[in-house]
Amino acid sequence: MGPGRRQLKKARAAMHDATPDPHADAGSAQVFERAAEMFALLGTPLRLRILDLLCRGAMNVGELRAALGSAQPSVSQNLATLYRCGVLTRQRRGSQVFYGIAPAHGGLLCEAVRRMVDRGEGA
Numbered sequence: 001m002g003p004g005r006r007q008l009k010k011a012r013a014a015m016h017d018a019t020p021d022p023h024a025d026a027g028s029a030q031v032f033e034r035a036a037e038m039f040a041l042l043g044t045p046l047r048l049r050i051l052d053l054l055c056r057g058a059m060n061v062g063e064l065r066a067a068l069g070s071a072q073p074s075v076s077q078n079l080a081t082l083y084r085c086g087v088l089t090r091q092r093r094g095s096q097v098f099y100g101i102a103p104a105h106g107g108l109l110c111e112a113v114r115r116m117v118d119r120g121e122g123a
Contacts, residue, residue, distance in 0.1 A: 041085055042109075046070060047078050051101070052117055054088065055110035058100035 042048060046068065053059060053067055065075045079099055082088045087109065089100050101110060 041081075041087070044078070046074065047082060048113060048116070050075070050078055050082065051087075051109055052113045054099060054101050055106070055113060058091070058098040060096045060098050062096075064099070 042051070049068055050064060053064060059067070061072060061076055061079065064079070065072045068075060079088065079090075083090055083099070086102055087105060089102050091098050091100070100106075
């Protein structure tokens with residue numbers, strides 16, 4: 001089960017506030033609170049696998065479902081959560097909706113996921 005509505009609102013705010021503020025105290029409780037909310041949002045293996053795939057390029061629900069071997073409702077629900085929180089973008093192409101990583105967060109998220117995957121493969 002995914003995070004509740006309150007967690008989603010906090011995670012959405014954390015995504016929009018993720019740009020570092022040069023005047024903010026890096027050790028402030030608020031910074032760590034936003035980071036914890038973001039990690040909670042990304043804290044499921046399926047969501048991390050979705051991010052890993054989308055870091056390689058935009059995909060539709062059917063492509064993601066096939067690549068993940070997961071049920072379509074589960075994939076759709078997780079995509080919707082990540083989209084609502086600003087992690088993903090979506091674009092309609094004809095009758096298909098393609099999801100991609102939001103540009104504001106793509107580099108950081110993709111790098112973090114890629115490093116985790118690379119370390120896991122080498123372990």
